[in-house]
Structure formats: C-alpha cells, structure tokens
Amino acid sequence: MAAVDAGWTVIGVDNFEAKVAQINSGSSPVEDIADAQLQAAIAKGAYKATTDFSKITHASVITICVPTPLDDNREPDISLLRSAVISIAPFVSNEALVISESTSYPGTMREVIIPIVESHKPRDSVTIYFASAPERIDPGNKLWNQKNTPRLVGGINHESQVKAIAFYESICDAAISVSTPEVAEAAKLLENTFRLVNIALVNEFTQLCSASGINVHEVIEAAASKPYGFMPFRPGVGVGGHCIPVDPLYLTWWARQNGRTAAFVESADSINHEMPKYVAQRALAIVDAKVSNPKVLILGVAYKPGISDVRETPASELRNQLKAQGADVAWHDPLVSEWEGSKPVALDWECDVVILAINQPGIHVEKFIAKGIQILDCTNSMKGHAGVTSL
Numbered sequence: 001m002a003a004v005d006a007g008w009t010v011i012g013v014d015n016f017e018a019k020v021a022q023i024n025s026g027s028s029p030v031e032d033i034a035d036a037q038l039q040a041a042i043a044k045g046a047y048k049a050t051t052d053f054s055k056i057t058h059a060s061v062i063t064i065c066v067p068t069p070l071d072d073n074r075e076p077d078i079s080l081l082r083s084a085v086i087s088i089a090p091f092v093s094n095e096a097l098v099i100s101e102s103t104s105y106p107g108t109m110r111e112v113i114i115p116i117v118e119s120h121k122p123r124d125s126v127t128i129y130f131a132s133a134p135e136r137i138d139p140g141n142k143l144w145n146q147k148n149t150p151r152l153v154g155g156i157n158h159e160s161q162v163k164a165i166a167f168y169e170s171i172c173d174a175a176i177s178v179s180t181p182e183v184a185e186a187a188k189l190l191e192n193t194f195r196l197v198n199i200a201l202v203n204e205f206t207q208l209c210s211a212s213g214i215n216v217h218e219v220i221e222a223a224a225s226k227p228y229g230f231m232p233f234r235p236g237v238g239v240g241g242h243c244i245p246v247d248p249l250y251l252t253w254w255a256r257q258n259g260r261t262a263a264f265v266e267s268a269d270s271i272n273h274e275m276p277k278y279v280a281q282r283a284l285a286i287v288d289a290k291v292s293n294p295k296v297l298i299l300g301v302a303y304k305p306g307i308s309d310v311r312e313t314p315a316s317e318l319r320n321q322l323k324a325q326g327a328d329v330a331w332h333d334p335l336v337s338e339w340e341g342s343k344p345v346a347l348d349w350e351c352d353v354v355i356l357a358i359n360q361p362g363i364h365v366e367k368f369i370a371k372g373i374q375i376l377d378c379t380n381s382m383k384g385h386a387g388v389t390s391l
C-alpha cells in the first residue's frame with residue numbers, strides 16, 4: 001500500500017489462494033491496512049493480488065517478504081524463502097531489481113537468493129540487480145509505520161544500490177545506504193536481539209527484586225529518570241510474535257556456523273523462556289493453598305496489546321505451566337476468537353485468580369476487582385488497586 005500511495009502499480013503474489021481471494025474481494029488480512037484503503041487501490045487499478053508467479057515478468061522491482069521462522073530444532077527455516085525465490089526466478093526480467101525484505105542471517109542474499117535467481121532466470125535476463133532491505137514494520141504501532149520508519153538498504157553492487165535507494169525513497173521518508181546486503185541483514189538481527197536481551201535483563205531483574213520485596217516497576221521508573229545511557233524495558237510473561245523470539249536465534253545459529261557462540265543471546269533467550277513458568281508460580285502462590293485445583297483465567301493471549309496475532313505468544317507456555325502445576329485454565333481476549341483449538345470463556349467464568357497477561361484494549365479488570373478475585377498484573381497497568389499484585 002505504501003508503494004501504491006507512491007504511485008507504483010503493485011502486484012501482490014502469494015501462494016495462499018484463500019488469502020489472494022480475500023484481498024481481491026477487498027477484505028484486508030493486515031490489521032494496519034483498512035479495507036477502504038485496499039478497495040480504493042484495487043478500484044483504481046493500482047493493486048491486485050494473484051497466485052500466478054508469471055505476472056512477475058511485468059515487474060521492474062520485486063520485493064520478497066515471506067516468513068522466515070524456526071524449524072523444530074529452533075534453527076533458521078528458510079525453506080519458504082527458498083521456494084519463493086525458486087518460483088520468482090524464471091520470471092525475473094532483464095534489468096529488474098530483486099529485494100529481500102525477509103529477516104534472515106547475514107549472507108542470505110549473496111549465498112542463497114542470488115545463486116537461485118542466477119541459475120533459474122530467463123536466458124535473456126542478462127543483468128539483475130539485488131539488495132537487502134529488511135522489513136521494519138511494527139504491527140499496531142500508530143506512530144511508526146512503513147512510510148516514516150527509515151529503511152536500511154544494502155545493494156550487492158553500486159547499480160543495485162542506486163536503484164534500491166530510489167525505490168525506497170519513493171515509498172519511505174528516509175532510505176539509509178549501508179555498504180553491503182550483509183550489513184543490512186546483520187543490522188536487522190542486532191535491532192531485534194537488542195530488544196530480546198533487554199527484555200530478558202528486566203525479566204531477570206524482576207525476579208531478583210520480587211524475591212527481596214522490591215517493586216521492580218518503581219525501580220525501572222527511577223532508573224529511567226537518568227536522561228542518558230538508559231532505556232526502560234518492562235517485564236512480562238515472555239516474548240512473543242514472529243520477530244523478537246525468532247530473529248535472535250538466526251543470530252545464534254549464524255554464530256555457530258562461524259565457529260562462535262553468542263552466549264549472551266542464548267542466555268537471554270533461556271531467561272525469557274523461563275518467564276511463563278515463573279509467572280505461573282507467582283499466580284498460583286496468590287491462591288489459597290487449600291484450593292487443590294485452582295481455576296486460573298488468562299486475560300489477553302495475543303503476543304502484544306492491540307493485535308489478534310497469537311504467533312509464538314508466551315501465553316501458550318503460561319497455560320502449559322499452569323496446567324502442569326495442577327490448575328484448571330481458561331482464557332479471554334477481546335481480539336482473539338479461537339486459540340490453539342480452544343475458545344475463550346465469558347468474563348463471568350468463576351476463577352480463583354486472574355492473570356492479566358497483556359493490556360489488551362477492551363479488557364475490563366475492574367469487574368474482577370469488584371468481585372474480590374485476586375489479579376496478577378503482568379502489565380503494570382493496575383497498580384494501586386486492592387487485590388492486584390504486580391509482576
């Protein structure tokens with residue numbers, strides 16, 4: 001949509017037929033894109049989705065942005081990226097620019113994408129340009145969006161860089177040149193690893209403070225009064241979504257491939273993974289010890305407030321941990337209608353303790369307070385209320 005706004009004619013190619021049909025019917029599958037905006041783009045002929053990769057023949061710029069998850073061993077799974085590139089390659093025209101926006105380890109453009117395109121491209125496509133420009137979107141963020149978030153661009157050579165910068169300058173307020181695709185790829189991993197390790201630090205600090213009866217939130221506020229050299233992060237149930245818990249493991253894997261160990265990042269990852277267990281223990285400690293099968297309601301199961309996305313949500317491990325510790329667990333989230341094969345319960349579900357996991361809009365905890373139900377608040381949004389324990 002940013003490219004449509006900039007005057008480009010855009011074709012969205014996806015191998016998921018139902019999503020293509022949904023988009024072409026004018027229904028946006030992306031929460032930050034309104035149906036009206038999508039419908040207007042389709043109506044003026046500026047946008048169309050298709051499953052037909054041969055339409056790529058018409059493209060002067062091809063941006064790849066397919067998922068780059070982890071496999072069962074929690075290592076990079078770039079199979080979707082490989083298959084997307086294989087599907088694209090036979091239709092890349094001469095002088096086209098191929099950009100990868102998918103998050104991946106340094107070397108993905110040079111060692112994976114370029115060799116596939118070069119070996120499968122049409123014979124008369126003599127010159128192809130390549131660049132990495134990792135996606136930086138933050139779903140649900142009302143302030144920072146595709147247009148006003150600066151974009152890193154690393155071309156494989158000077159011509160690629162000039163073309164890629166021109167493209168991103170047309171759709172973003174600022175495009176920032178870096179010297180190679182590897183710098184852009186590594187910068188993306190650093191950005192998200194920075195968040196992971198700082199969240200882990202504050203999660204560990206929370207456990208230390210709690211054990212000593214110190215309110216960690218007051219500590220964070222106090223430290224944040226320092227005008228330089230400190231950035232506040234907040235504790236929580238863990239990290240979720242398809243970026244922060246995933247991308248740093250591309251970094252740890254890449255380190256191992258180079259004979260190194262990213263010990264600090266691995267430690268941060270395991271601290272965050274332990275948080276749901278800690279939160280479960282804290283919640284059950286609130287319940288009267290005589291209750292043998294405590295009923296626990298998790299409020300908010302999306303991975304962050306304001307969205308319905310439950311990918312990698314730490315609420316999943318929280319539920320497992322609560323069950324493993326003998327609890328009867330239910331959940332409610334105004335934005336999520338089904339989660340891991342289960343349905344939400346109504347807010348009048350009788351429970352012994354409520355865990356406010358994320359501060360999802362539309363959740364009204366006051367009802368539970370009025371009923372005298374204890375709440376473990378992992379969001380620090382209910383401080384000062386009777387019956388509320390902060391994480």
Ligand SMILES: NC(=O)c1ccc[n+]([C@@H]2O[C@H](COP(=O)([O-])OP(=O)(O)OC[C@H]3O[C@@H](n4cnc5c(N)ncnc54)[C@H](O)[C@@H]3O)[C@@H](O)[C@H]2O)c1
Nearest residue numbers: 014015016065066067068080083084102103135136137139
């Ligand atoms: N969405 C974000 O918030 C965000 C933010 C920063 C970076 N990223 C990165 O962007 C990339 C894409 O993430 P996403 O959340 O947009 O993914 P997504 O899950 O929304 O998937 C994007 C689309 O790719 C399609 N797809 C998968 N394999 C395909 C193939 N072989 N050919 C054609 N289409 C295919 C899927 O059907 C889907 O519609 C990832 O590398 C992610 O790390 C995403």
